[in-house]
Amino acid sequence: MNYTIGEVANLLDTNASTIRYYDKEGLLPTVERDRGGARKFNEEDISFLRLIQCLKASGMPIKDIKQFVDWTLDGDETIAQRQQMFHNQKQRVEEEMARLQQTLDMVNYKCWFYDTAAELGSTDISCVDMPEDILEARDRSGIYEVINKEQ
Amino acid sequence: MNYTIGEVANLLDTNASTIRYYDKEGLLPTVERDRGGARKFNEEDISFLRLIQCLKASGMPIKDIKQFVDWTLDGDETIAQRQQMFHNQKQRVEEEMARLQQTLDMVNYKCWFYDTAAELGSTDISCVDMPEDILEARDRSGIYEVINKEQ
DNA sequence: TGCAAACCTAGAGTGAACTTTAAGTCGAAA
DNA sequence: TTTCGACTTAAAGTTCACTCTAGGTTTGCA
Numbered sequence: 001m002n003y004t005i006g007e008v009a010n011l012l013d014t015n016a017s018t019i020r021y022y023d024k025e026g027l028l029p030t031v032e033r034d035r036g037g038a039r040k041f042n043e044e045d046i047s048f049l050r051l052i053q054c055l056k057a058s059g060m061p062i063k064d065i066k067q068f069v070d071w072t073l074d075g076d077e078t079i080a081q082r083q084q085m086f087h088n089q090k091q092r093v094e095e096e097m098a099r100l101q102q103t104l105d106m107v108n109y110k111c112w113f114y115d116t117a118a119e120l121g122s123t124d125i126s127c128v129d130m131p132e133d134i135l136e137a138r139d140r141s142g143i144y145e146v147i148n149k150e151q
Numbered sequence: 152m153n154y155t156i157g158e159v160a161n162l163l164d165t166n167a168s169t170i171r172y173y174d175k176e177g178l179l180p181t182v183e184r185d186r187g188g189a190r191k192f193n194e195e196d197i198s199f200l201r202l203i204q205c206l207k208a209s210g211m212p213i214k215d216i217k218q219f220v221d222w223t224l225d226g227d228e229t230i231a232q233r234q235q236m237f238h239n240q241k242q243r244v245e246e247e248m249a250r251l252q253q254t255l256d257m258v259n260y261k262c263w264f265y266d267t268a269a270e271l272g273s274t275d276i277s278c279v280d281m282p283e284d285i286l287e288a289r290d291r292s293g294i295y296e297v298i299n300k301e302q
Numbered sequence: 303t304g305c306a307a308a309c310c311t312a313g314a315g316t317g318a319a320c321t322t323t324a325a326g327t328c329g330a331a332a
Numbered sequence: 333t334t335t336c337g338a339c340t341t342a343a344a345g346t347t348c349a350c351t352c353t354a355g356g357t358t359t360g361c362a
Binding site: 058080083094096101107114117121122141143 | 198208234247248252269292294
Binding site: 166168169172176185186187188189207212213214 | 348349350351352357358359
């Protein structure tokens with residue numbers, strides 16, 4: 001089964017220009033054309049676009065994805081490079097998850113802070129006891145000082 | 152205690168230009184100047200810069216952080232807006248964590264794939280049984296089709 | 303007094319990832 | 333046959349968050 005660029009864009013919740021841009025950057029070397037010159041996407045192309053979206057979500061820049069594409073085109077000689085690439089990426093994603101958890105701790109603390117301030121009608125909440133879990137979230141977040149005073 | 156912009160940049164592992172840029176964008180309305188016009192940062196300013204870094208890490212754009220700063224300057228009238236803002240941000244961070252977990256599943260699958268391919272010296276690993284946990288990670292990642300064939 | 307280091311501003315430049323525009327082609331329906 | 337929508341390209345434009353440059357001041361030490 002083949003798909004047009006518009007169908008693929010719909011399917012992957014993106015738009016045709018973005019897919020053309022990826023193609024121009026060399027990320028889609030296997031996409032074929034019909035007689036009229038229009039791109040023809042098969043299941044494999046769509047699957048690969050999903051992978052690209054995933055790699056992008058993991059913070060990988062386009063030029064690194066391009067490198068990966070080039071390696072896959074080079075075949076089995078480049079298995080080691082691709083293996084290394086994914087192990088590096090795994091570490092990056094794990095670091096990002098840890099950072100995001102810290103950020104969530106901060107946001108949770110701030111949610112409690114403003115929930116409390118909203119009840120009191122004031123950001124001076126120094127009279128209120130901070131629940132244990134909120135205190136822990138705040139400390140984990142790396143946001144310690146001041147903060148109870150303003151913001 | 153006061154700090155110069157260079158000291159603050161060091162402390163927060165960023166650089167002076169970035170801090171000046173935040174100031175220019177209105178993110179640091181409380182930073183004072185010395186007689187010569189140089190910025191003078193106190194503990195509170197530094198704490199607020201940490202908060203900015205955290206909000207940025209949560210994916211909040213500068214102009215939204217600016218909005219938050221403006222609200223804090225408006226005082227207790229805007230508690231509800233700030234409360235809403237942090238609750239929205241909490242949802243965004245939670246969504247991002249879920250997306251990142253999916254991405255990690257994909258990367259874990261790919262790590263297994265290339266570890267196996269490296270052992271075999273070939274990306275045709277169809278003869279190899281996929282461990283249960285890897286299969287689950289692959290399925291959670293949303294990357295199903297093809298993939299065992301190439302890449 | 304002279305010099306270097308660190309600060310200042312305004313404004314230009316950068317890089318990433320799109321996104322839009324202009325001008326054109328293709329294939330099917332009326 | 334013409335008209336419409338979806339495709340094509342090259343190239344310019346946009347947005348974001350810096351980052352750098354040029355030219356100038358301030359501060360502290362020898």
